[in-house]
Amino acid sequence: xxxxxxxxxxxxxxxxxxxxxxxxxxxxxxxxALLIVRELMFGPLRFGDMVEGLPGxxxxxxxxxxxxxxxxxxxxxxLLPAPDRATVYELTxxxxxxEPILMxxxxxxxxxxxxxxxxxxxxxxxxxxxMLAFHDAEHRVATPxxxxxxxxxxxxxxxxEGADVSIAAGxxxxxxxxxxxxxxxLHLMLTGRLTPADAxxxxxxxxxxxxxxxxxxxxxxxxxxxxx
Amino acid sequence: xxxxxxxxxxxxxxxxxxxxxxxxxxxxxxxxALLIVRELMFGPLRFGDMVEGLPGxxxxxxxxxxxxxxxxxxxxxxLLPAPDRATVYELTxxxxxxEPILMxxxxxxxxxxxxxxxxxxxxxxxxxxxMLAFHDAEHRVATPxxxxxxxxxxxxxxxxEGADVSIAAGxxxxxxxxxxxxxxxLHLMLTGRLTPADAxxxxxxxxxxxxxxxxxxxxxxxxxxxxx
DNA sequence: CGGTATCCGCAAAGATACTG
DNA sequence: CAGTATCTTTGCGGATACCG
Numbered sequence: 001x002x003x004x005x006x007x008x009x010x011x012x013x014x015x016x017x018x019x020x021x022x023x024x025x026x027x028x029x030x031x032x033a034l035l036i037v038r039e040l041m042f043g044p045l046r047f048g049d050m051v052e053g054l055p056g057x058x059x060x061x062x063x064x065x066x067x068x069x070x071x072x073x074x075x076x077x078x079l080l081p082a083p084d085r086a087t088v089y090e091l092t093x094x095x096x097x098x099e100p101i102l103m104x105x106x107x108x109x110x111x112x113x114x115x116x117x118x119x120x121x122x123x124x125x126x127x128x129x130x131m132l133a134f135h136d137a138e139h140r141v142a143t144p145x146x147x148x149x150x151x152x153x154x155x156x157x158x159x160x161e162g163a164d165v166s167i168a169a170g171x172x173x174x175x176x177x178x179x180x181x182x183x184x185x186l187h188l189m190l191t192g193r194l195t196p197a198d199a200x201x202x203x204x205x206x207x208x209x210x211x212x213x214x215x216x217x218x219x220x221x222x223x224x225x226x227x228x
Numbered sequence: 229x230x231x232x233x234x235x236x237x238x239x240x241x242x243x244x245x246x247x248x249x250x251x252x253x254x255x256x257x258x259x260x261a262l263l264i265v266r267e268l269m270f271g272p273l274r275f276g277d278m279v280e281g282l283p284g285x286x287x288x289x290x291x292x293x294x295x296x297x298x299x300x301x302x303x304x305x306x307l308l309p310a311p312d313r314a315t316v317y318e319l320t321x322x323x324x325x326x327e328p329i330l331m332x333x334x335x336x337x338x339x340x341x342x343x344x345x346x347x348x349x350x351x352x353x354x355x356x357x358x359m360l361a362f363h364d365a366e367h368r369v370a371t372p373x374x375x376x377x378x379x380x381x382x383x384x385x386x387x388x389e390g391a392d393v394s395i396a397a398g399x400x401x402x403x404x405x406x407x408x409x410x411x412x413x414l415h416l417m418l419t420g421r422l423t424p425a426d427a428x429x430x431x432x433x434x435x436x437x438x439x440x441x442x443x444x445x446x447x448x449x450x451x452x453x454x455x456x
Numbered sequence: 457c458g459g460t461a462t463c464c465g466c467a468a469a470g471a472t473a474c475t476g
Numbered sequence: 477c478a479g480t481a482t483c484t485t486t487g488c489g490g491a492t493a494c495c496g
Binding site for chain 2: 014015016017018019020021022023024025026027029031034035038055056072094097098100101102104105106107108109110111112113115116119120121122123126127129130133
């Protein structure tokens with residue numbers, strides 16, 4: 001038995017390599033860590049919301065991960081101001097810098113989705129992350145446009161300006177268009193397996209105007225889904 | 229993306245989420261998996277070389293990971309042809325698509341390297357990965373140029389053409405310049421803490437000609453290292 | 457040498473009950 | 477609601493033994 005290093009507790013497991021990739025994995029390589037970042041991508045969340053968005057995580061594990069990410073300055077814990085007085089978690093600037101990496105990982109992983117087990121959890125936030133990942137950089141809107149997108153788990157704000165698209169959780173202050181649709185039907189439309197016209201005709205989607213849904217869909221270029 | 233192997237035994241742990249990011253993490257989220265991809269980035273390796281490049285991994289863990297990555301079509305196992313008859317592991321096309329993600333992760337993680345423990349392992353391949361990650365996209369070479377870069381663990385081939393830089397393990401067939409230097413001294417030069425002139429003057433680096441080292445260094449733009 | 461298999465010990469993660 | 481405490485289970489690292 002080696003001379004017991006009388007330090008406070010065991011050192012957290014590290015690859016201990018002089019390498020940026022290994023260091024990154026020391027920070028966000030543990031199970032659930034990157035999914036926590038994904039959850040926070042569209043805005044601050046409370047502990048309970050995160051449990052909701054990370055099916056299968058134990059509350060103890062979430063507590064530990066949040067502490068680690070906080071001490072690595074990826075996540076910040078903040079107390080909401082006046083009436084709510086709730087505590088929320090949000091990404092720091094450093095944490096936000098993971099977003100393009102997450103989007104690229106999501107595009108890469110999409111091609112392995114055929115292997116997934118049959119029973120899959122689904123959340124509106126994940127679909128929205130996919131939309132950002134497959135946003136069509138070639139497509140430009142003539143004038144800045146805002147959509148209120150009401151999905152299964154709640155409203156999102158989609159804003160297009162030039163070739164840029166941003167999405168945030170919650171409704172916009174003012175929207176040019178509004179679209180209401182279940183996650184699954186939106187996914188069908190994004191992947192070309194359901195036309196906007198059919199979605200509206202069958203009542204799968206409710207829209208504020210006829211341009212709302214086609215205009216929204218043209219912002220994104222999802223890969224074709226191979227026939228099952 | 230092969231036909232899902234409906235094998236017996238307990239299903240491997242999966243996030244089971246309808247989300248590209250979670251799916252990606254199902255594939256490359258386990259401990260050591262992305263570092264295996266990093267190791268293979270510069271060419272095929274044998275089992276023993278990988279153990280060498282992944283200090284701390286257990287051989288059993290490496291065996292399991294390689295099998296998982298192989299069945300996910302990230303890594304391919306191949307038998308070397310004629311005289312060697314050794315088996316090597318290499319990235320598939322799908323695996324190679326992780327490289328830009330790895331590079332971005334490496335840049336991101338570099339800023340957390342201050343937190344690392346004192347005793348750090350170091351390998352030439354990791355330094356070379358950092359060079360690729362911080363390759364200066366603004367810099368263009370007038371004519372295609374090849375360097376033989378002899379580092380601590382062996383020779384690498386650096387090739388610049390236009391604004392592109394590629395690096396592979398092993399010596400080039402024909403080199404315009406040759407640089408011999410220990411990893412640590414090259415890192416000092418890349419981060420602006422040692423001048424090429426000093427390195428050559430002190431014998432820390434041996435070069436084929438006076439343009440070799442300056443020309444090589446201008447290809448890369450490492451972030452400044454804050455004074456310790 | 458290039459793996460694979462097995463056993464052991466520890467640390468991380470899952471499940472769940474409980475508390476401020 | 478926001479965690480903490482406790483218990484169980486799984487995964488990983490280390491050593492070693494074995495096989496082509």
